[in-house]
Amino acid sequence: MANENLVVHQFGCLGDNYGYLVHDPGTGITIAIDTPEVGPIMKALDEKGWTLTHIFNTHHHFDHAGGNLELKEKTGCMIYGPSDERVEIPGRDHGVGGGAQITLGDGAIVADVIDVGGHTLGHIAYWFTEADKAFVGDALFTLGCGRMFEGTPDQMWAGLERLRNLPDSTKIYCAHEYTEGNLKFALSVEPGNSDLLARSGDILALRKAGQPTVPTTIGEEKRTNPFFRPESKNLQETIGKAGASVVDIFAETRRLKDSF
Ligand SMILES: [Zn+2]
Secondary structure, eight states, X not given: OOOSOXXXXXXXXXXXXEEEEEEXXXXXXXXXXXXXXXXXXXXXXXXXXOOOOEEEOSOOOHHHHTTHHHHHHHHOOEEEEESSOSSOOTXXXXXXXXXXXXXXXXXXXXXXXXXXXXXXXXXXXXXXTTTTEEEEETSEETTEEOOOSSSOXXXXXXXXXXXXXXXXXXXXXXXXXXXXXXXXXXXXXXXXXXXHHHHHXXXXXXXXXXXXXXXXXXXXXXXXXXGGOTTOHHHHHHTTOTTOOHHHHHHHHHHHHHTO
């Protein structure tokens, strides 16, 4: 039976990265989603009394896979990562791509792998379907998305659309706290979005109190994230792309954000 009671422990790493441990109380399986920084991950394991059994990497960047080898050496954990990266994932035992399904502990944990390439070519997300949670690395952020370092607009939009098609209730765990900057940009390209205006107060209050704005949900992002909203007339008009294709609108929004 698949698990609805996965515990997620979230903590800061490297300034604005988030580290995540996913733990199944029934089997003791504990997964680090990416390995931004060994010290805080070991500290979190220690505080929780959990033993690291797996690492799930989303992509090859150093602030995501840089702690792999040291953590593997310390714990003997098994590493899953994208099969299709330009740069090899250190210590990877299993390569997985979009459409794959990872099953651990006799089905106690089931994760669907989603291809979200674009930020890097092989970037993947892990969707724990029964737990209604997805770990998206640098593909999607609260009110933003990752920079398109390796892929094309077509590829990156296809990945974002796969995420957008997840159930609205899906909790989205992004790898960075970039929301305040993303909010300023979002307001500049879609100033007429009343949902975004309403959300901005909540976000600023959370940040002022030192609280994370992650996780978010697919539903909230569909209402407020400009990278999920190429169909918005207000966005299209503001960026001068009225009636253009969704890929062109996405590409222009991404280009504008790069120099914002
Ligand atoms: Zn990255």
